[in-house]
Amino acid sequence: MSAEKELRVRPIRNGTVIDRILAGQAMNVLKILGIKGAYSDVVTMAMNVPSKALGQKDIVKIENRELEEKELDKISLISTGATINIIRDFEVADKYQVELPEIVESMVKCINPNCISNTKEPVTSKFEVKKDPVQLRCIYCENIITENIAEHLL
Amino acid sequence: MRFERRHIISMKDFTRDEMEYVLDRAAKLEPLARGGRSDLLAGKILALLFYEPSTRTRMSFETAMLRLGGNVLNLGSKEATSIVKGETLADMIRVVSTYSDAIVQRHPSEGSALMAAEFSSVPIINGGDGAGHHPTQTLLDLYTIRKESHLDNLDIAIVGDLKYGRTVHSLTYALSLYGANITLVSPPQLKMPDQIKADLKARGARVRETENLEETLDCIDVLYMTRIQKERFPDPTEYKKVAGAYKITTGHLGNVRDSMIIMHPLPRVYEIDSSVDTSSHARYFEQSFYGVPIRMALLTIVMGVGV
Numbered sequence: 462m463s464a465e466k467e468l469r470v471r472p473i474r475n476g477t478v479i480d481r482i483l484a485g486q487a488m489n490v491l492k493i494l495g496i497k498g499a500y501s502d503v504v505t506m507a508m509n510v511p512s513k514a515l516g517q518k519d520i521v522k523i524e525n526r527e528l529e530e531k532e533l534d535k536i537s538l539i540s541t542g543a544t545i546n547i548i549r550d551f552e553v554a555d556k557y558q559v560e561l562p563e564i565v566e567s568m569v570k571c572i573n574p575n576c577i578s579n580t581k582e583p584v585t586s587k588f589e590v591k592k593d594p595v596q597l598r599c600i601y602c603e604n605i606i607t608e609n610i611a612e613h614l615l
Numbered sequence: 616m617r618f619e620r621r622h623i624i625s626m627k628d629f630t631r632d633e634m635e636y637v638l639d640r641a642a643k644l645e646p647l648a649r650g651g652r653s654d655l656l657a658g659k660i661l662a663l664l665f666y667e668p669s670t671r672t673r674m675s676f677e678t679a680m681l682r683l684g685g686n687v688l689n690l691g692s693k694e695a696t697s698i699v700k701g702e703t704l705a706d707m708i709r710v711v712s713t714y715s716d717a718i719v720q721r722h723p724s725e726g727s728a729l730m731a732a733e734f735s736s737v738p739i740i741n742g743g744d745g746a747g748h749h750p751t752q753t754l755l756d757l758y759t760i761r762k763e764s765h766l767d768n769l770d771i772a773i774v775g776d777l778k779y780g781r782t783v784h785s786l787t788y789a790l791s792l793y794g795a796n797i798t799l800v801s802p803p804q805l806k807m808p809d810q811i812k813a814d815l816k817a818r819g820a821r822v823r824e825t826e827n828l829e830e831t832l833d834c835i836d837v838l839y840m841t842r843i844q845k846e847r848f849p850d851p852t853e854y855k856k857v858a859g860a861y862k863i864t865t866g867h868l869g870n871v872r873d874s875m876i877i878m879h880p881l882p883r884v885y886e887i888d889s890s891v892d893t894s895s896h897a898r899y900f901e902q903s904f905y906g907v908p909i910r911m912a913l914l915t916i917v918m919g920v921g922v
Contacts, residue, residue: 575745577726583705584730601726602747605810 471505476524476548483540484509487519489611490543493535494523502526515542535568537561538595539611561590569597569606569613576602586615619919622732623740625748626785631792638758640912641905643922647682648907655920656685662715664690664707665742666698666722671881672742672751675906676719679914682907688715705734712736717917720744738917746781752880753785755909756839759902763876764836766790772798772831774861775841775886777807782880783841784811791820798831799824802857805847828861833870838863838896840879840886864888868896878902 482490487506491497496504505522512518527547528536536543537559547555567585571578578586578601588597588606597606606613618633629637647653661680665673677687688711690696698707704727711718712735720731721742728741728748743749760766771790777783777799787797787807797820799807806824815822825831832838843861848854862885863877879887879899891897915922 573725575723575725577704577722577724577730577744580724582703582724582727582730584733599726601729602745603725 471522472551473503473522473524473548474551476502476522476526477528478546478548479521479523479528479536480518480544480546481512481515481540482519482521482536482543484515484517484519486540486611487521489539489614490519490521490536492611493532493539493614494521494526494528496523531568533559534562534565535614538565538569538590538597538614541592541595561592561595563590564588564600565590565597568615569610570615571599571602571604572606572613573599573602573604576604578602618916620738621917622728622735622738623750623913623917624728624732625741626750626753626789629750629789634754634757634789634792637754637909637912637916638761640916640922641754641758641908642762644683644911644915645905645908648679648904648911651682652684653682654684655915655922656680656683656918659685659717659914659918659920660688660715661685661914662688662690662711662718664711664718664720664722666690666704666720667743669721669742671903671906672719672721672749675903676740676742676910676914678907679910683911683914685914704731708734708739709736717914740913740917743781746779748785749781750785751906751910751913752782753789754913755902755906756782756786756878756880757789758905758909759876759878759898760837762905763898763901764874766793766795769793769795769837770798770835771795771837771839772800772828772835773839773841774800774828775843776805776847777801777841778805779844779847780841783807783839786839787811787815787820788818791815791818794819794821796821797823798835800826800828800831800861802826802843802860805843805857828863829867832867832875833872835875836872838871838875838877840877840883840899842879842882842884842886858885862886862888863891865890865894868894871896 503524507520509517543559546553566587587600680687708731717738719740719742723745725745725747728744732739876898877896
């Protein structure tokens, strides 16, 4: 078991391990973190890893990077149960689950093309967040996003 | 009731007590709306920013203001303003709110009234934001129902475009606070969205759906007709068929309750035959007039003037 684990997930000295990502969402997590192709540090991604609690999960490890609050909020929208492990000098310095914010601002584009937040007006998008399942309700036009939230991330 | 300097954006901002407060004030002001003269709003200025065509909403706000002794600033045609130069709504609101004591706005984008409220230093009254809200229409509908019929234990049929019609969504929301018995009558392609129906039921309304207008007519207190827009139908033949099936004529009125009233937010196209206009059931022109006392009430409330 441990040999298999080591093969899949090599320990890192400093950085972040995002664990328990909803299976299939790892690529979207990379997109949220702006990692598309050329990137200077080591990034490891594992998809559909067997998990006792989830059946299957994805894992993303990024060396030499700790995440910003906005990035964590975005990850929570697409994978509410994801856990963040901050690694410093090979030790887990901090570990917590991402938390869904009550309001998200300037993170998601409204699906309604006729919404005021999709015009040249000086307003940014703003959504109320509901849990179980995640629903985003635009505070301007009241349209609700329930599916494929990753596609609408700004 | 804390209304002074409050924005009027959506019916969802109102409790039932607040709605009744507005309706009661409108009832007090109705004699003035019928041709009286008052100086309640003397020295006050109302700005009308209509980015889309409007007849009843714009003119009834103007009438309300003038009958109460106030003045009106009108945006006029878009071509004559800085909108053609590309000025944003936000900038327009910032500027106009320094000229006036309240602003009535109609704009084609959903959420525009809420955004305007964020930039305005005076109350914004939403006169329609795209397919979003039109709260003053709902308040005048409630006023009409309360005055010409009754709000408690109401049996109402709402007919026509229940999918896109903003007035219908706001009205059914308000009626749900009174536990109304609502029959939704529409062709299948224009049915009310499931989410709105679920919300109505959760708030205590009884909701039934049918495609058949005639079967509902003899057991209702209010028949609320709406316009079915041609552009909703890709096939013109289909439109004609549907428009014909949801048209009221005097021939339909034989077995209805004596007290049943017919309402329509206007403008109508084919939905109500002109022969119905002289029947004892027609109330759509009175309904249109009630927009004046309702808007008088709202103007005095947001400008903080007692009656």
